[in-house]
Amino acid sequence: MTINERTAPASSGGSQDYLLGIDDVGIRFETKRRSVQALRDVDLHVRKGEFVSIVGPSGCGKSTLLRAVAGLTIPTEGTIELRGSRVTSPRQDVGFVFQRPALLPWRDVRGNIMLQAEMRNLDKAAASKRCDELLELTSLSDFAKALPHELSGGMQQRVSLCRALLHDPDVLLMDEPFGALDALTREHLNVELQRLWAQTDLTVLLVTHSVPEAVYLASRVVLMGPRPGTIIQEFDVDLPRERAYEPTLEDPRFHKVAGRIRELLGSPMGGD
Numbered sequence: 001m002t003i004n005e006r007t008a009p010a011s012s013g014g015s016q017d018y019l020l021g022i023d024d025v026g027i028r029f030e031t032k033r034r035s036v037q038a039l040r041d042v043d044l045h046v047r048k049g050e051f052v053s054i055v056g057p058s059g060c061g062k063s064t065l066l067r068a069v070a071g072l073t074i075p076t077e078g079t080i081e082l083r084g085s086r087v088t089s090p091r092q093d094v095g096f097v098f099q100r101p102a103l104l105p106w107r108d109v110r111g112n113i114m115l116q117a118e119m120r121n122l123d124k125a126a127a128s129k130r131c132d133e134l135l136e137l138t139s140l141s142d143f144a145k146a147l148p149h150e151l152s153g154g155m156q157q158r159v160s161l162c163r164a165l166l167h168d169p170d171v172l173l174m175d176e177p178f179g180a181l182d183a184l185t186r187e188h189l190n191v192e193l194q195r196l197w198a199q200t201d202l203t204v205l206l207v208t209h210s211v212p213e214a215v216y217l218a219s220r221v222v223l224m225g226p227r228p229g230t231i232i233q234e235f236d237v238d239l240p241r242e243r244a245y246e247p248t249l250e251d252p253r254f255h256k257v258a259g260r261i262r263e264l265l266g267s268p269m270g271g272d
């Protein structure tokens with residue numbers, strides 16, 4: 001058995017085949033005190049329906065890359081294209097889930113999810129129907145009228161996932177979404193997210209510090225090297241789209257990829 005491992009970018013050219021095309025992207029932050037080259041020569045091409053996990057040492061630019069895809073940070077070099085159109089300002093066609101759920105404390109679960117519809121002027125009836133479906137999908141139907149403080153951390157994060165998916169975005173961007181949760185809740189949410197992805201054609205970019213989480217969830221894992229961050233290795237995850245949690249973690253294919261990523265993260269090229 002081999003790991004499909006590449007040091008070169010997964011693909012180049014023919015960007016029309018890809019939902020997301022990141023080409024030669026560099027990002028430099030200039031502040032009064034200093035200049036930081038956060039990213040350099042980042043190339044990444046993602047097809048519709050892929051789940052790409054991004055791992056790498058702290059400060060290598062993972063969040064910066066996600067923000068650039070969302071149009072919240074504009075590259076100083078290179079280009080990002082989403083659905084064939086260049087990302088030059090904040091995009092409406094992405095969903096973003098952050099480490100903290102950032103819910104409005106005075107709004108109930110449904111009100112927090114529907115905020116997305118209000119901000120984007122979506123048709124209220126259609127958004128409300130989709131909200132019901134998402135509540136069902138994330139086992140939150142019975143909590144639609146609950147306020148955030150009445151929910152556990154895991155439930156709050158599921159609300160923020162529903163909010164990010166309400167407008168049916170082309171790409172779901174997740175920045176350490178489960179990093180603040182306890183291990184068991186994190187595991188449950190991994191299973192739910194895996195099921196959601198396996199049953200839909202959702203395209204996901206996930207930033208995580210957890211190698212098992214990265215491999216369990218992804219169809220591809222990209223490993224970034226220390227700042228200025230660039231992609232140093234990519235791994236295809238040769239596991240079925242729908243995966244049970246424990247059997248997957250015991251699968252030799254899982255171990256092989258996770259072991260190799262850990263090894264590289266511990267090496268001077270990839271590690272903290």
Ligand SMILES: Nc1ncnc2c1ncn2[C@@H]1O[C@H](COP(=O)(O)OP(=O)(O)OP(=O)(O)O)[C@@H](O)[C@H]1O
Pocket residue numbers: 029030031036037038056057058059060061062063064065227
């Ligand atoms: N708005 C900003 N202004 C100046 N520098 C920034 C800004 N945002 C990020 N940086 C710098 O860019 C680099 C990459 O930061 P980023 O948060 O993207 O890394 P990361 O890989 O997500 O880190 P972590 O894993 O610790 O969350 C860091 O050196 C950071 O200080």
